[in-house]
Amino acid sequence: MVSISIELNTLVNRLSNANLSLASAGVQIPRYDRSRVTPGIVHLGIGNFHRAHQAIYADDCLAAGQLDWGIIGASLRSSETRDALAPQDNLYTIVGHQDEQTSLRIVGSIGHILVAPEGPAQLLKALVDPRIRIVTLTVTEKGYTTDLASRTLLKDHPDVRHDLEHVAAPRSVVGFLAEAIARRRERSVRPFTVLSCDNLPANGDTVRKILLEFTAGRDTDLEHYIRDEVAFPSSMVDRIVPATTDEVRAEVSRKSGLRDAWPVMTEPYTQWVIEEQFPAGRPDWARSGALFVGNVAPYEHMKLRLLNGAHSAIAAIGRVAGLETVDKAIGHPAIRTFIEGYWTEAGATVSRELNPGAYTRKLLERFANPALGHRTEQIATDASQKVPQRILTPLRELRAKGLPNAHLVFAVAAWIRSCAGYDDSGKAFSLNDPTLTTWRGMPDQALCSAEETTSAFMSNSSVFGDELPRDIPFVHSVASALQIFRENGAVAAIAALSQNRI
Numbered sequence: 001m002v003s004i005s006i007e008l009n010t011l012v013n014r015l016s017n018a019n020l021s022l023a024s025a026g027v028q029i030p031r032y033d034r035s036r037v038t039p040g041i042v043h044l045g046i047g048n049f050h051r052a053h054q055a056i057y058a059d060d061c062l063a064a065g066q067l068d069w070g071i072i073g074a075s076l077r078s079s080e081t082r083d084a085l086a087p088q089d090n091l092y093t094i095v096g097h098q099d100e101q102t103s104l105r106i107v108g109s110i111g112h113i114l115v116a117p118e119g120p121a122q123l124l125k126a127l128v129d130p131r132i133r134i135v136t137l138t139v140t141e142k143g144y145t146t147d148l149a150s151r152t153l154l155k156d157h158p159d160v161r162h163d164l165e166h167v168a169a170p171r172s173v174v175g176f177l178a179e180a181i182a183r184r185r186e187r188s189v190r191p192f193t194v195l196s197c198d199n200l201p202a203n204g205d206t207v208r209k210i211l212l213e214f215t216a217g218r219d220t221d222l223e224h225y226i227r228d229e230v231a232f233p234s235s236m237v238d239r240i241v242p243a244t245t246d247e248v249r250a251e252v253s254r255k256s257g258l259r260d261a262w263p264v265m266t267e268p269y270t271q272w273v274i275e276e277q278f279p280a281g282r283p284d285w286a287r288s289g290a291l292f293v294g295n296v297a298p299y300e301h302m303k304l305r306l307l308n309g310a311h312s313a314i315a316a317i318g319r320v321a322g323l324e325t326v327d328k329a330i331g332h333p334a335i336r337t338f339i340e341g342y343w344t345e346a347g348a349t350v351s352r353e354l355n356p357g358a359y360t361r362k363l364l365e366r367f368a369n370p371a372l373g374h375r376t377e378q379i380a381t382d383a384s385q386k387v388p389q390r391i392l393t394p395l396r397e398l399r400a401k402g403l404p405n406a407h408l409v410f411a412v413a414a415w416i417r418s419c420a421g422y423d424d425s426g427k428a429f430s431l432n433d434p435t436l437t438t439w440r441g442m443p444d445q446a447l448c449s450a451e452e453t454t455s456a457f458m459s460n461s462s463v464f465g466d467e468l469p470r471d472i473p474f475v476h477s478v479a480s481a482l483q484i485f486r487e488n489g490a491v492a493a494i495a496a497l498s499q500n501r502i
Contacts (some may be wrong), residue, residue, distance in 0.1 A: 015088040015106065015258040023106065024257040027093075030108035031063045034089075037070040037111055040283070042123075042132050042192075044173060045139035046073035046081050046113055051092060052241040052266040054136055054197060057290060058109040061283040069283040072126050073113040076139060076173065082113040084262040093252045093263040097371035104256050116176070120169045127180035128189065133280035135180075136195045137173065137207070138237075141385035142435060144200070145172050146210050148388045149465040151201075153213040164218055173207075174214040181230060182222050193231045193278050199308055201389045202297065204234035204275065233275035234296040238303050240366060241266045242374040269366055273299040298351040301394075305346045306360055309390040310339050311379050313411035314367070316418040318376035319429060320490040326374040330367040338494040342407040349394040377432070380418065384436040384463055387415055392468065399474065409474070410497055413481035414490065416457050420445035424489040435462075450483035 013019045020029050041058065043050055050073070061069050073090075075081055085092055090110045096103040116123045127135065141148060145157045153174070154160060163175025170176045181191055194211075196203035208230075215223040242265055252263045272290040286292060293299070311326070317338070318329035329335050340360075347356040391411050398405040419436065422428045431437055443456040458469035458478075468474055484493045 012253050012257065012259045015091050015093065015256075015260045017089045017091070019258060020091075020106065022257060024104075024255060026104070027256045028103075028105040030059065030091075030106065032065070032067065032108070034108050034111070036067050037062060037108075038068050039072045039111060039126070039129070039131055040069040041071045041134045041136055042126050043071050043073050043110075043136045043138070044076060044176070045137055045143065046075050046110070047138060048244060048264045049237075049239070049241045050136075050138045050197070051107065051110070052094060052264045053237055053239050053270060053272070054138070055107055055109045056094065056105075056270070057272065057285045057288045058283060059107045060288040061285065062109055064284065064287060066283055068131070070111045071109050072132075073110050074116055074123050074126070075113070076116045076143065076171070076176075079115040079118065081262065082115050085110070085113060088261065091260075093256060093258075093260045095248060095252060095263055095265040096268055097265060098268050098369060099371060102251075102255065102371075104252065106256075106258075116171070120171075120176070123176060124168075124170075124180055124183065127176065127192070128183045128187065130189045132192055133190075134193045134195055134278070134282060135177070136197055138197050139173055140198060140382060141200060141389075142382055143173055143198070144207065144210060145174065146206070147462050148200070148385060149392075149462055151206055151209060153210040155213075155217070160214065164214075167218065174211050177211055178215050178218065178222065178226075181226060182219070185222070185225055190280055191226075191230045193233065193280055193282070195233055195235060195274070197235055197237045199237075199304060199386070199389070201300065201304065201393065202234055203300075204232040204277075204296075208232040231277045231279050233277035234300065235275065236271070236273040236296050236300045236303050238271035238307065239266055239269065240369075240372060240374055242372050243378050245373070265372065267366060267369060267372060269362070271303075298354055302350045302354050302356055302359060304390055305349060305394045306343055306356060307363055308386070309346055309394065309408075309411070310342055310363065310367075312383060312386055312390050313342055313414060314339065315376040315379035315383070316411065316414040317490045317494065319380055319418050320414065320423050320485070322423045322425060322427065324375055324377070325370075325372075326367050326376065326379070327370045327372070329376060330364065332491065334491050334495040334498065336364075337498045338407065338410070341498055342411060345398060345404050345407050346394050348401075348403050349397045377429070381432045382435065383415060383418075383431075384433050384439075384460075387412070388463055388465070391415075392464065396468065399471065406477075406497060409477045410481045410494060413478050413485055414494075416453060416478070416482055417445075417485045417490070419457075450486060451479045454479040454482055 094105045145154045159172040163170040196207045276292040323329040343360045350356045395408040
């Protein structure tokens with residue numbers, strides 16, 4: 001939960017349509033009449049990332065006169081974002097930070113925010129609206145109720161079971177999509193395009209696959225209709241978006257002259273690569289730099305394996321080492337050297353045509369940006385849902401080809417070590433990974449040997465699948481690396497690897 005408890009100066013006007021003209025000089029405000037905007041997109045998962053990424057691309061299109069591409073945002077869990085933004089007409093501020101430079105932009109592309117648990121019927125009504133031609137998603141890996149190791153629907157998940165029995169009041173992503181598509185079909189409304197913007201491998205194909213699995217258990221005619229008529233382009237999104245802090249809120253109030261309950265801080269860099277597959281039409285996102293391609297996979301592999309994989313490794317190592325932010329972690333010589341070794345190995349699974357060397361050099365600059373204060377705790381959230389595609393997928397490829405993979409093995413060991421819930425000084429920290437903490441096989445690392453701990457983790461097929469646990473040399477190498485982490489501490493362990501002392 002993001003805190004919005006800061007006592008902002010009540011003498012400063014609240015951000016709203018009526019107060020836009022009061023924004024300080026230099027603050028960019030919407031360059032279009034918001035009253036003329038109509039919705040063309042429903043976005044599921046109205047969090048910070050969406051507001052710093054897809055909503056910006058939409059804002060640029062609205063400014064260019066494409067006024068039928070406004071966004072209806074929806075939260076599938078909490079009312080927190082709606083409650084913060086509704087009093088300010090769903091306007092919010094983007095804070096761009098690079099070194100000592102700060103830019104402020106007020107974004108107006110989100111016209112309305114719905115909270116699904118409060119009124120699933122309202123969200124279904126929005127999804128069935130003929131004006132809606134695209135549904136975008138940023139619901140995080142766990143939001144897809146999917147076993148990511150096998151890319152199959154979790155049919156025993158409580159929300160999935162509920163949605164199969166109560167189709168008119170869904171809770172899950174697949175439940176809402178299935179019911180909305182069914183209603184559009186009944187009313188002869190053309191289906192919308194489903195565009196996942198989450199860090200899933202082949203995210204479009206993955207969403208299509210799990211939605212077909214879900215509808216097969218509900219209505220085979222609907223399953224066939226979705227298979228034949230609904231588009232699921234894959235996409236790759238790239239932008240670092242830390243959690244909002246009270247300090248950021250105070251900074252926005254001070255510099256913009258307007259109080260904003262939930263601004264978003266981000267970096268200047270942004271990338272969006274999308275498969276060109278939009279039968280119902282799309283905005284001109286290319287004007288903001290979006291790249292439309294026939295195959296997203298090479299871009300997705302590079303981002304998932306080099307940025308996200310390194311982020312997960314840094315988060316695990318940083319938490320165990322007591323380093324709270326990415327810039328502090330990457331600023332440590334031993335961690336930087338380890339990550340460069342990690343990139344050398346993982347980069348062997350990435351297309352050379354995309355120049356992964358140039359990409360990782362840019363990543364070093366982005367990771368080292370101290371203004372972002374990107375917390376390792378935030379990145380480590382739901383890590384058990386992220387490790388399979390970020391680290392284990394390229395690791396499998398490397399091992400299958402007989403290529404070096406020691407740094408990825410150490411990243412796996414670092415993650416397992418971080419799951420002990422305390423750092424090298426003995427200080428406890430929260431895992432914030434409900435899927436992992438409710439796993440019945442979770443070992444007590446204070447009592448179990450490295451071998452016993454590794455064996456227990458390997459039994460978690462939702463993370464490791466069935467193949468890796470049968471790779472005995474791999475299991476032994478993870479256990480050995482875990483023992484080195486225990487004996488030496490995180491920083492000394494990775495330093496020993498980098499210096500070939502292992």
